[in-house]
Every structure is written in structure tokens, then in C-alpha cells.
Amino acid sequence: MTDRRLSAREAIAALTDDFTELPTPRREYAPDGPLAWQGYDSARARAAERTGEEESVVWGRAAIGTAQAVLISFEFGFLGGSLGERTGDRLEAAHTYARAHRLPVVSVVATGGSRMQEGMRALTQLQRVARESALTSGAGLPRVAVLRDPTTGGGWATLGAGADITLALPATQIGFAGSRVRPPDADPAAYTADSQVTAGSVDAVVHPDDLRDTLSLWLSLLTSPSPEPAPPPHALRGPRPHAATLPATGWEAVERARSPHRPRAEAYLDAYFTRRAPLSGDRAGGTDPGMLCGFGEHEGRTVAYAAQCGTPTRPAGYRTATRLIRLADRLGIPVLTLVDTPGAANDADAEREGAGPAIAALFTAVATARTPVTTLLIGEGGSGGALALAAPDRTWATPDSYFSVIAPELAAAILKRPENNVRSTADQLRVRPQDLVELGVVRGITDTYG
Template identity: 70%
Template sequence: MLAAVTDDFSELPHPARESTPDGPLAWRGYDASHARAAERTGETESVVCGTAHVEGTPAVLIAFEFGFLGGSLGERTGDRLEAAYRHAREHRLPVVPLVATGGSRMQEGMLALTQLQRVARQSALTREAGLPQIAVLRDPTTGGGWATLGAGADVILALPGAQVGFAGSRVRPPDADPAAYTAEAQVAAGAADTVVPLAELRETLGRWLRLLTGGTAGTTPAPSGPGAAAPGSPLEIALGSPSEVAPAPVPAALGATGLPATGWEAVQRARAAERPRAEAYLDAYFAHRLPISGDRCGGTDPDGMLCGFGEREGRTVAYAAQTGTATRPAGYRTAARLIRLAGRLGVPVLTLVDTPGAANDADAERQGAGAAIADVFDAVATARTPVTTLVIGEGGSGGALALAAPGNTWATPDSYFSVIAPELAAAILKRPPTEVETTADQLRIRPQDLADLGVIQRPRGR
């Protein structure tokens, strides 16, 4: 597997651990099984950890060998994983787990299971240090390996057809649908970002590493002293130091140039089918970009929210963009995930507002619409890096405002922003349909009105 992503892997030293006959549980035959696995694979444990360059970016790679006792985690596995994460933090390197595991090693009992706690702590410390973790899910990725190294990563790539799920094939209910335990199913459920063919893995992984490190992996000296943080790190920012990250530039307007004469004209322009949408703005703004997908709790909103990272004039910018439809709870949760990840990595954020409002159907309520919108408000309010917002179409009530950056929101000439849609405002005020246009004017929703009110900066032209 290592050969598929790098040509210069250098293994890290193995931490020493005193061995006892047949392991900590004195499990009869364990030493013999261990010896057979070593002979079969040429390895001495189920993981190989080391440093390498992936398409030019240095990283710490954690490669599982499934042929070694099913890629299971034991005490020595935990030693190696802990050492790899520590090396990554000391040398300011991203971590790439190449996961293929059946779970914790039964021959070591609860001592094997508790290695998951060690891994979780190391992953959390690495996250707080502002270093990205990109997991690659291979076949199979199950049990605690999936629940820590896999699902706990910032970006999750998966190989086609890989078995991915907490429950392995031998411990599922007999009537379980096997299709639910696949890489494709996990992407559809929002638990992983994308499926990548093996032939494209090196290039895709390399692009992700460049974007999430900004090309600076391994170049920043490690912090010194207990609990110290590097200047400008997410930890320092969280403690109150100002972020030195420059805001993302405001995109140029792609549609109409002149300002609307009336509120209703502003609404009509924003709703026009030919108006440029999020995809057009993102394509014009970025040299290239890669998407993230999923809220990590069972949902996606591919038709309502586009999230990811892209390169803009040589620097990385994160984006969360509404697409002109009613945004669903999973879309808001994905955007919140994106903004927090960008903050940890020291990456500025661009949000594009374009929605008639949050989805308000019964399913949206069951999926926690209010809590999801609150999550985005919180993510923007506590963002560790600057957020830049451009309203490119409809700005429908709180479902749009949640993505808007206070003090750094702009609007295009073919957009509007309103406390509520004019039609709904008229209905609430018990006005006839003939007064909808008058109501739109009274709401003062044109870009120039919003600037006069201090809600946005001056309207953004071409």
C-alpha cells in the first residue's frame, strides 16, 4: 500500500516493550501466531509507521498490514501509533493513516481495547496542534480502527468497494444489509468524504496534503516547553491572541452590474434562473479545489451546500457555499465542521450565501434543523480565522444569516437579504398578494439598502 502513495518511505524506530510468553494474557499459541504472521508478511507488527513525501509534501504515514493478525491493534501497535503521532507533532507533519484492520486483538483482551484510548488522545493532541489528519480507508476498515484512526480524521478518503463499518462481517446481525458496510455507503451517510480509485490515490492525497498544510509541512519549528504553542497556532488563537491570518479576498460579482431600483426587482434578480450560482463563483475564484462531504452524524446535503478547500493565488482558502436551494440540517452541520477545521489549520474561510431559507419540512425538523443552524452561528461567531461572506443570490432569513460574517459580509447587485421572504411577510401581515411588491420595498432588502443599514459592506461589483 505504501508504494501506491510514495516512493521514499522511511520507517520510524520501533519503541521497545518487554515481552512475556504468549502475551499479557498468556494466550496459548499467541507467540506462534505472531511468528507465522511475521514470516508471512515480513513485518513484526500490524502497523508500519514512518515518514515520506506524498507528491512533494512530507507526512507521517501509518500503514496497516492486514495480513498480520488481521491488522489488529495490540499493545505494541499502540506503542508504534503513539510514537508516530508524537513524531508528527515534534516535526509539524500531517498524519496519514492507511487503515486496514479488523479491530482490537482478542489475544490481548482489554489491554488491546484500551489502545483505542491511547490513539484517541494522540489524535486529539495532534488536532489541537493544528496538524491535519487524512485517513485512507482500505478493505476492511472495521472496529476500533475505524472508530478512531478512520472516523476521527479531518478528511476521510476511501477505496472503492472497501468494507467500512464499526461491526465486522462476523459479528453483524444475520439479517444485516451488507451494502450498508461499504465505503460508498459511508460516503452517502456523511461519515466519509469521497471514494478515490487506487490509481488516483497518490495524486488526490498529495493535493489534499498541499491544501491542508499550505505547503508548510515540516517547516515550522516545534513548540518548546510544556504546553507551549507555536505562534499563530489554533491553541494560541483560542487563548485570545489575535489571528495573523489574512481574510479571504471577496470574489468579484459575476452577474448583473447595476443596482436594482426596487426591492421586488432585487428579489426577481436573485431568483432568476440565469443568475450565476455557487459553482460558477467557486470555479472563477479557485485555481483548483477539493470537496469535503457529510456532517459525520448520518447526513449529507450535496444539493444545498458545497464545502471544501481550494487554492486561491497560491494560498489555501476554505469555502462553504449555499447553492440556491433550501439548506438542510446536514448542510449546516457540514459547514460548521468545515469552519472549525479551517480554524484549527489556520486557513481563512469564504462563505457564499444563497438560499431562500433553511429547509422547513417535517424531515428537516426531525433532523434537528434548529440545532444545526445554531451550530453554524456558533462556528462563525467563534471562528479562529477570518470569515469573508458574499451574498450571491437569495438571503433568506436566519438560514442565510447563519453563514454571514459579522462586519465582513458583502453582496452582489443581483442579491437580496431579508428577515423573511416578501410573500411570507405579506401573509403574516394579512396583506393581499397585490401588496407583496410594496412589502419588499418596505423591508429594505436591496444591496444598497443593506449597506445603508450597516448590515453589509458596500455592494460588490465586477
């Protein structure tokens, strides 16, 4: 695949060598469409002659890597890839086939939005697409979108932004408002693929040369769930490992968890998974680099993961983890969470960004997940901002970790104790891993790799 605008079939050929186009049930349409728009049939005929297509989408069954999928590809050269009633017929047929054959749906989108010549009948196709997408999701089937230039209007707001995983090609124009309807003073940088990644609406920008492999990886991971709960990872030793003994005091546990030499989430994920694909963004305007989410291969099967990186977790981080757990739950994929945060971010921006509701939603997602969630406490476990990511009854701890109702320094301050009482307060809080086992907060303490 190159950076130039490809036809629908060229885009398909760039992703697979095994594609079978499938038919859409035909029905009669009024001359010049539902509005009797003069010249509409002639415009369609010219578009068909120019592109060789009968409509703005081509769909069929494809092999992408090792996975079978329903593949939908937009033809932008056909009336700007716009959505009309015939487009809706094809999209509905594609989703119906996917559900009947238990296949994921991949949509390669390039569209300017709804078709003007069909008026509100065209716009209502968005409701139709939304319903079909919801039925496919409800059937436990993944939906992946690949965004080409441009992806605007209802196509972006349904097939693109509504997908489980959304990938974009570089320099793609993405936005609900197309270039001809935006305010004249609108910042064009806000409508780019990179901007949408930053805003948490797109998971990644993928170079065209890497797209086939990336899509193959995603489909493989999303369709190969592990049948067993994720086993907790072994504890990792850092470059300055402690002895095999557990911390003698509460304050020692805190210091070991805060050590810059202790292994962090990236090291655990690298050791646990043979390969993984990151999911990014909360789909509500934000990202948090301190929360790593995605799907990975462990012992040949897929496990989802959400991992804190030792920083105060932002509201976007909690929302991204919630998105991950809900998707994994729908697809029947077990989840591994790694807890490591001094606590939730508590600055004014975090409050304005909805810290409380974001944490509440994550607590609910973990508590109600039907798929098993396994947690390993790998460092700091600061208050509710850490507990929100922890699985009830399936949480383990490493020897270099602690969990506390609040940081010992803050506990001492709340209790109006002098600073020199912080260490004794840590002991009273019983934050050591072995204390957590005795209290029934964690199931056990993981061993270390050799």
C-alpha cells in the same frame, strides 16, 4: 495501486517513492501477551514469517507530492491488521514524531479491529489512539485517513472516522461491526464505502489510480494556509447580465436574485480557485448537495469554502459547514462563505433531523472562529437560514442579491396582507443590496468582472 489487497509496504509504495521507516521504542512484553493466551506468541511468529513484519502497522516519514507527512500503513496479513499493545506503541510513536516535526498524519487503514488475544488491554488501545489523535489535532496538524478493505471495529471508529478528511478505495468494507459480528439480517450494502459517503461519514471514494494525486492535493491544501483573510469574489455576470445599475425596488432585487440565469455557487468557486478539493458529509448521518464545502487554492495559498447553492439548506448542510469552519479554524486557514438560499429547509424531516441545533451550531462556529471568515451574498438571503453562514462585519453583496428577515411573500402572509401587497412589502423590508449597505448589514457591493 490496484484493487487487490496490498501489503502495508505495497500500499506505501503506491503513495510515495520517498519513505523512511522510523523506529518505535521497545519495551518488554509478557509471554503470550497480557492474558497469557496459549499459542499467541506462536501465532505472532507465523504472522511475522508470512508478512515480513513485526507488527500490524508500519510507520515512517514520507514525501507525498510536495508535502512531508508521517505515514502509517496497516498490514492486514498480520493477524487481520488488529490493534494490540505493540500496535498502540507504534501509533503513539508516529503521532509523537508528527507533533515534534510539525507534520500531518496520513493513516492507510486496513483492520479487523482490536486483537482478541490481548482482551481489554487491546481494546484500551482505542483510548490511547484517540488521545494521540486529539493531541495532534490540538497542535493544529491535519489528519487524513485512507480506508482499504476492510476497515472495521475500533480502527474505523478512531483512525478512520476520526480523521479530518476520510477517503476510501472502491468496494471497501467499512463499518464498526465486522462481517462476523453483524446481525444475520443486516443489509451488506450499509457497510460499503459508497454507503458511508452517502451517510456523511466518508468524504469521497477515490479510484486507486487517482489516490496518490488526490492525497497530494489534500496535503498541499491543508498545509498551505493563506496568511490573509479571503478577499470577496467579484460578482459574476450571467448570460443575461443586468445593467450595472442596482435594483430600483425591493421586488426587483428579489426577482434578480431568483433568476435562473444568475451565476450560482459552482461558477463563483470555479472563478475564485485554481484547484480545490471537496469535503463532504456532516459526520452525523447525512449530506446536503445544496451546501458545497472544501478547500481551494486562491493566488497560491489555501482558503476554505462553504457555499449554498440556492436551495433550502438541510440540517446536514449546516452541520457540514460547521465541520468545515471548525477544521479551517484549527488549521489557521481563512474561510470564504457564499450565501444563497431561500431559507432553511422547514419540512417535517428537517425538524426531525435537528434543523434548530444545526443552525445554532453554525452560528456559533462563525461567531467564535479565530480564523477570518469572509462572506459574499450571491443570490437569495432568506432569514436565519442564510444569516447563519454570514460573517459579522465581513459580508459583501452582489448587485443581484437580497437579504431579508423573511421572504416578502411570507412576511405579507404573517402580517395578514393581501397578495397584491407583496411587492410593497419587499420595499418596506429594505432588502436591496444598497439598502443592506445603508443598514450596516453588509460592508459593500462587489463589482463585476468585465
